Every structure is written in C-alpha cells, then in structure tokens.
Amino acid sequence: MSKTKEVYLSDDVRKQNRFRIISQFRLHGKKSRTEISKLADLSAGTVTNVSTMLLEEGMIRVCDQDASNPSSSSHGRPRVQLELNPNYKFVVAGSLTFNSISLSLFDYLGDKISTVQEKVMLETMDGDEIAEFILLMLKGFDVEVAPSIFVLGVQGLTKNNGKEILWSPILSESGMKFAERLSQISNAEVTVANDSAMIARSLSKDKAYADGTFGAVLMSYGIGLGLYIDGQPFQGAKSSASELGHISFKDGDGALCRCKKHGCVEAYASDYAIWRRAKGLDPHALPDRPVTSEDIAQIIEDARQGEGPAREAIREAGRAIGFGLAIMFGLFDAFPVVFVGRGAQALDLMDEEIRKSLNEHFRFHDQLDINFTKESDALIHVENGSSIVGLEWLDQQAAFGA
Amino acid sequence: MSKTKEVYLSDDVRKQNRFRIISQFRLHGKKSRTEISKLADLSAGTVTNVSTMLLEEGMIRVCDQDASNPSSSSHGRPRVQLELNPNYKFVVAGSLTFNSISLSLFDYLGDKISTVQEKVMLETMDGDEIAEFILLMLKGFDVEVAPSIFVLGVQGLTKNNGKEILWSPILSESGMKFAERLSQISNAEVTVANDSAMIARSLSKDKAYADGTFGAVLMSYGIGLGLYIDGQPFQGAKSSASELGHISFKDGDGALCRCKKHGCVEAYASDYAIWRRAKGLDPHALPDRPVTSEDIAQIIEDARQGEGPAREAIREAGRAIGFGLAIMFGLFDAFPVVFVGRGAQALDLMDEEIRKSLNEHFRFHDQLDINFTKESDALIHVENGSSIVGLEWLDQQAAFGA
DNA sequence: TCATTTAATTTAACCCTTAAAAAATTACAT
DNA sequence: ATGTAATTTTTTAAGGGTTAAATTAAATGA
Numbered sequence: 001m002s003k004t005k006e007v008y009l010s011d012d013v014r015k016q017n018r019f020r021i022i023s024q025f026r027l028h029g030k031k032s033r034t035e036i037s038k039l040a041d042l043s044a045g046t047v048t049n050v051s052t053m054l055l056e057e058g059m060i061r062v063c064d065q066d067a068s069n070p071s072s073s074s075h076g077r078p079r080v081q082l083e084l085n086p087n088y089k090f091v092v093a094g095s096l097t098f099n100s101i102s103l104s105l106f107d108y109l110g111d112k113i114s115t116v117q118e119k120v121m122l123e124t125m126d127g128d129e130i131a132e133f134i135l136l137m138l139k140g141f142d143v144e145v146a147p148s149i150f151v152l153g154v155q156g157l158t159k160n161n162g163k164e165i166l167w168s169p170i171l172s173e174s175g176m177k178f179a180e181r182l183s184q185i186s187n188a189e190v191t192v193a194n195d196s197a198m199i200a201r202s203l204s205k206d207k208a209y210a211d212g213t214f215g216a217v218l219m220s221y222g223i224g225l226g227l228y229i230d231g232q233p234f235q236g237a238k239s240s241a242s243e244l245g246h247i248s249f250k251d252g253d254g255a256l257c258r259c260k261k262h263g264c265v266e267a268y269a270s271d272y273a274i275w276r277r278a279k280g281l282d283p284h285a286l287p288d289r290p291v292t293s294e295d296i297a298q299i300i301e302d303a304r305q306g307e308g309p310a311r312e313a314i315r316e317a318g319r320a321i322g323f324g325l326a327i328m329f330g331l332f333d334a335f336p337v338v339f340v341g342r343g344a345q346a347l348d349l350m351d352e353e354i355r356k357s358l359n360e361h362f363r364f365h366d367q368l369d370i371n372f373t374k375e376s377d378a379l380i381h382v383e384n385g386s387s388i389v390g391l392e393w394l395d396q397q398a399a400f401g402a
Numbered sequence: 403m404s405k406t407k408e409v410y411l412s413d414d415v416r417k418q419n420r421f422r423i424i425s426q427f428r429l430h431g432k433k434s435r436t437e438i439s440k441l442a443d444l445s446a447g448t449v450t451n452v453s454t455m456l457l458e459e460g461m462i463r464v465c466d467q468d469a470s471n472p473s474s475s476s477h478g479r480p481r482v483q484l485e486l487n488p489n490y491k492f493v494v495a496g497s498l499t500f501n502s503i504s505l506s507l508f509d510y511l512g513d514k515i516s517t518v519q520e521k522v523m524l525e526t527m528d529g530d531e532i533a534e535f536i537l538l539m540l541k542g543f544d545v546e547v548a549p550s551i552f553v554l555g556v557q558g559l560t561k562n563n564g565k566e567i568l569w570s571p572i573l574s575e576s577g578m579k580f581a582e583r584l585s586q587i588s589n590a591e592v593t594v595a596n597d598s599a600m601i602a603r604s605l606s607k608d609k610a611y612a613d614g615t616f617g618a619v620l621m622s623y624g625i626g627l628g629l630y631i632d633g634q635p636f637q638g639a640k641s642s643a644s645e646l647g648h649i650s651f652k653d654g655d656g657a658l659c660r661c662k663k664h665g666c667v668e669a670y671a672s673d674y675a676i677w678r679r680a681k682g683l684d685p686h687a688l689p690d691r692p693v694t695s696e697d698i699a700q701i702i703e704d705a706r707q708g709e710g711p712a713r714e715a716i717r718e719a720g721r722a723i724g725f726g727l728a729i730m731f732g733l734f735d736a737f738p739v740v741f742v743g744r745g746a747q748a749l750d751l752m753d754e755e756i757r758k759s760l761n762e763h764f765r766f767h768d769q770l771d772i773n774f775t776k777e778s779d780a781l782i783h784v785e786n787g788s789s790i791v792g793l794e795w796l797d798q799q800a801a802f803g804a
Numbered sequence: 805t806c807a808t809t810t811a812a813t814t815t816a817a818c819c820c821t822t823a824a825a826a827a828a829t830t831a832c833a834t
Numbered sequence: 835a836t837g838t839a840a841t842t843t844t845t846t847a848a849g850g851g852t853t854a855a856a857t858t859a860a861a862t863g864a
Contacts, residue, residue: 009415009819009852009853010412010415010818010819010820010821010850010851010852011819011820011852012415013412013414013415013819013820013821013851014819014820014821017820017821032842032843033842033843034841034842034843042821042822043821043822043823044822044823044842044843044844045821045822045823045844045845045846046820046822047843048843048844048845049820049821049844052844074830074831074832074840075830075831075839075840075841076829076830076831076841077828077829077840077841077842077843078829078841078842079841079842079843080842080843243732243733246732247732247733248728248729248732248763326650327649327650327729328733330645330648330649331645331649331730331733361650412819412820412821412849412850412852413821413850413851415820415851415852416850416851416852419851434811434812435811435812435813436810436811436812444852444853445852445853445854446811446812446813446853446854447812447813447814447815447852447853447854448851448852448853449812450812450813450814451813451851451852454813476809476861476862477808477809477810477861477863478808478809478810478811478860478862479809479810479811479812479859479860479861480810480811480860480861481810481812482811482812
C-alpha cells in the first residue's frame, strides 16, 4: 500500500504473520490455536503469542465452548475455539444506482446486520449532498455503530485505488466527487468500486465459480463486466472494470448510446436499449423517462409469448453481447460467463444469438462452447462483493496498519 | 515462485535484503557500501554483512578504484566502489522470427558480448531440431560460456510463466515445444516470451517511456502489442500479449488472416497484408512467398512517391491499426503508442488514417490526441527486453534461489 | 606527525521465530 | 480416588537478522 519499505525487518515479519493468522480465521471461521498453527504453517508458540495480542486488541474472541466441539479428539486437553470478533469493526457496503441508494451494515465476521434503501435520483445531486444523504441513511440501521469503512459499488469507471470515480452515467460531474466528502464527515475510509467488479468478487467466493477464471456480465441500466483471472480480480490501466458496454458493435450510424457515441454494445443490450427497440422508439434518441425493472420484466414476459418487437429487441441484445464477448475473448482468452441483472433474466431467450454472434467474431477457435449461467439478484452481489472488499481492508489494517 | 511460505522468517528477511541490495547495484551500477546503505534504506552494518557474502559468492566485485571516484568527498577514507560481477552468470537473449534466429550473449552487468544470427525456416523444424540448432549456434559466440538462462522472444501467444508457447504462426505444432528440450540439453533455464512484450520491456527502461504507461505496437510479419501500465508489464489471462492483431476489423468476408479467419487487423496491417494489397493480390489468399523486409521497404518507398496501390495499402493498414487501438483504448484507457518494426517506418504515412479511424471508433472522448512515436529496430529491442527478463531472473535466483 | 574527516566494520541490544520442555486440562482405567 | 496417557497451550532457550553506536581504517592537509 504505502510507499514504505518492504519486508526486511523482524517487525515486518510479525505483521506478516499477524495477517496470516487473521486470514485463516477469515477463511475458516472458528478454529483453535493448534488448528491455526497447522493451517498457517506457523509454530504453536507463535500462534499463542500472536493470538494473545489479537485477543487483547479485540480482533478475535474466545468462542462459547459448546459441547459440540468438532475435531477435538476426546482425549486430552480440549481445544479452545477462537474466532474473529464480530464487534471489532463494521463495514457499510452499498450500491448506488441511477435512482436509489442501498446500504447494508456488515460486522467483522461478515454477517449482514441491517439494510436500508432509499429512492433518490442521484444525477440531480452534487457530491456534498450525496455524501450527507448517505450519512443520514445510517440512522436507518437497526443498530447504531460507526463503520470503519464504506465500500460503494457504482456504475461506471472507477480508479483502481478506490478513491475516485472517473466517469459514471448515474452521477453529475460534482456528484462523482462524493467519496472524499463522505470520508470527511463520517471519519471513515471510503472506497468506490465498479459494480460489476463487485459482483464478480462476490461470485468468486461462490463454490460454483471458485475455480477462478470467469466474467460477470451485468445487464441492467448499462452493461458492465467484472473479470476474474486465476482467482484474481482483473484490473485495467486505471479503471477497475473492462468496459464491455462501450465496445463498438455497429459501425457508423448505429443506435445512440448514453455515452453520446453511436453503436456501442450498451446501445443495443442495456435496459433502455431493449425498451427502446421493443417499443419501436427512435434508436437515435434516449428514452425520455427512466426504464424501470418492471418495464424490462414486462418486455421479457412479452418476448416469451412469441415473435414480435420484444422478442427481436432481446435477440439484438444477444447479438451485441456476443460481439462484445468475442472481442474480450480475443484479448483475454475465453472464460465462462455469469449473467447478472434484470436483462440476464432473458438469458434463455438470448442464448442462441449470443453464441452465434460470438462464434462469428471470435478468432482462433472454430467453435466455442462457453459455459453461460445466470444469477438473479444483482444488488445482493454488489453489496456482498463490496463487503468482502471492506473486510479485506480491515484485515490488512488490523495486521499492518498504524 | 514456488508454493512455499511467504516471508515470516528471519531467513526470508535476509533474502529480501540481499535482493534489495542486488537491485540497487542493477539499477545504479557502481556504488560504495555507504551509498547502497542510503539507497536501499538499510543500515551500514547490514550492507557490510550482505556485500561480504555477495563478494564471496561472486555476485559482485570490487571495482578498479580509478582516481575518478565521484561523489567521494575529498576528505576522509575513500569509498570503495562495488559493482555486479559481469562474469557471475550469463544470459542468452534471442529473437525467433519466421526465417531467422538471432541470439545475443549478455553478461551479468547487462552488456552485450556477442551476437550470432542464422537464416532458417522455423516452420519446417520440430522442437528437438530447433533446440539443437539453438544450442549449436552458441558456438558462434566470440567467447565460450555456459549461459544460465535463455530468454527467447517469439511471435505468438506465450504462457505467462514463460514455459510454454500456446500458439505461434512461425512454428509447427511440435516446434512450439522446443523450450523444454533446450532446457534439458543446455542444462539452463529457458523462458519463451512474446516478442512485443519484450519490446515493451526494453522501451520501459528508456527515459522517453519510463513514465510507465504505454503500448508498443510491433508491425512486421504480424501485429503485436506489448503493454506497460503504471510501470508494470501487463499480462492477460494466460497469454503474455494482448492480441491486437486478431481483433476483428472487418465484418463478414474480410481479407484472409494467417489465423485462418477473415477480417483481422493483421490481415490489413501486417507485412503480408500490405504487400498483398500493394501488389493487387487476392485478399482471400495468403502470399505464396515470404514477404521480406526489402519488399516492405520498397513499398514504403513507392508510397512516398505519391498516390497508387502502395500508398493505399499503407492507408488501409493505418485504418486497421486505428480501429484496433480504439478497441484497446476502450478497455484499458488510452495510452501513448510506440510503433516498432518494418511497417512502423511508414508511420508518417499512416498517422492521419490511424487517428481518423481511432477517433471514429473510440468512445468517451470527443477527440483523442495520442502521442505516437516510432523506434527503428525491432530485433534490438526484442533482445534487449529479453536480456532484462533474464537478468531479473538471475537477480532473483541470486537473492532467493536454492 | 597529528588532527580531522569520512567509510567500513564490529559490538551489543533487540525482536521474532522455532523446537523442545513444561504446564494445563481432560479421559479413562484400576 | 488416583494415577497415567493424551492432547492443547504456554514458556523457555537458542538462533538468526537488524540497527544504533562504538570502533577501526584510510585518506587529507597543516
């Protein structure tokens, strides 16, 4: 993190080992010192020393020793189970969409304690207003705690350091700068991250996607892609997310995109694009009202009834997505894809078009057979992924901080 | 590297500090213990201890103390300058192209000692033949030494671990597997790397590109891209290089690419593509003889004379490159570009088309003003970059190895 | 020749880890 | 009851690495 010396001092060795031990608790939950010693590959003595410190500092606690103490072989001194102290520190993980803010409070164990959600048009607010609005929302939680870190998923380009939004379709120029203000008035760390990247992070903890290489395509207000490669989140030059939505799908006079250019994948596959096409509206203009999740559900419903403009709109979305994936696969090698968000509910209707378009534009292989799956709720995954980022930050602070 | 523990032992601290100190010598050349102490931010005592070990092990040596000892303030005990021992170990850095192998011998100081080059059609050889051919070429060096590592730049996709060529247009299926054999018969480490990635690595040491974010576009037999982001080489999922050449430039029935698909950027911007177009040959077939660097020089010469098929071929190459860059910039954010290789000599003739095409297809900005530069010799940079990779490997071995 | 100055080495203290010994805590057999 | 075996946790002693401070080395100049 900081531009300080790398490990070369015994002091740093201790910090490294603190982190090792904390990570084992994070990964495995309740464990005894002996188990941690084996898991972390550290001597029993070290584990005793470090856990004594961690106990004193409140990072971990002794569990209630119920009769049901697994793995403890009946003979001998029983193991004392330890675990992360849920009350050590708190994370607020949230999701900002064009018309709502959702915040959830997570304890240090990673359990969700409380959730609040507010409808609000973010584009109309400046940075200070957004920051103050978010702070006020905390009052809505069941419990009153001062979170140590906010991690907020936002649509758009965010800087890799999590400190800056470079571009977002749902925020005004000034609105993009809410993070610094929020940090000041809340006296907490604030991290902003791309929503699709957070979804991918959440899914990466999922057994189904835990093998490590996959992409999460978020189909809602815009089209996002969060990428995991060999178990590591992929980060671009500056921006956290690879902008699948703004690959040029159609040459020349294509449909109008929210980014003001023509022909982007998003201009064919996002909520507003699908709605525009299904309703026979002018592809060179943006819809004059926000497209809601009910609108999209209705179109998907219509499309399931049979041929018609709704069905065709979804087909076209599939073609755009397939094209974008082909470009991505050319640059990153092919990876399985999880579709998330409202549009993803029509995956079965798009599947064929996506594959056709993908195979048409992808090089190197004659026939690709990519595994497509879908996840229903985007919001949950954005918050989940954000909470993971927050907890990781807390763990690092606990080990290396100050 | 190995799946062993991370740093948590005093032993590892020593290794870290060894590496720190070696790196300072690598970076700054001749330095006294006192200077290294400041540069590496380690105590004088540690530097004394470590450098005593390094001297014994032959990694560094005492310099001839010429009168001209800079920085030594005239009073007091004079500083003893130390430096990396050029004879400690040796790197063979090389470049494999479709019709030649070039190898250069570098000493541990990074100085090039000797070079050999042979014309040979690599596609006709199997892995064992290539490995044995390379080993035989070492006899051609002015001096006889056993290199510790070979680093070979190759066109195509290489695995990030440097141990495998996944796909290469210049090698047969079996030919791609020469690395393992070469390692056996030479008893040395062998690393294969993408040629464009090596060029980028070489340029990254160049003051002009040292700010850290840039792309190196290699225009020759194929089209390659080596990317540096914030001073770090960018690596994709498996492959080292982001395959700019095989982005789909033209839909449907585009020109035939060597990868057997149609419409790739390479099918419009590579040597053979430019030649094919300039000579009015069938765009749906590959030329029936290898296109030489003289052929390309001639076309560029013709194009400079004025309008005609040569000029138009180069324009088309520019459009393809511009399109490819637009896609790249969309995914990675825009970066300055260095053009390298035979085709790059026509940069001035292509500049306008590249920019036009780029701006037409790039999103987010109304007008991009990217810095384009060109470097003349690709081969030198491939070898240079490869030698850097080799030296870094040696440094790590010296610090952490065994 | 000697004081002054700067570089390099040595010394002593400190921190962290580990292996081994010791202590703690429980089950079980007699 | 009580002793023994089993198992976990803590304590201890040794070993290795670092640093600040003291010491030694090597050169200049009066």
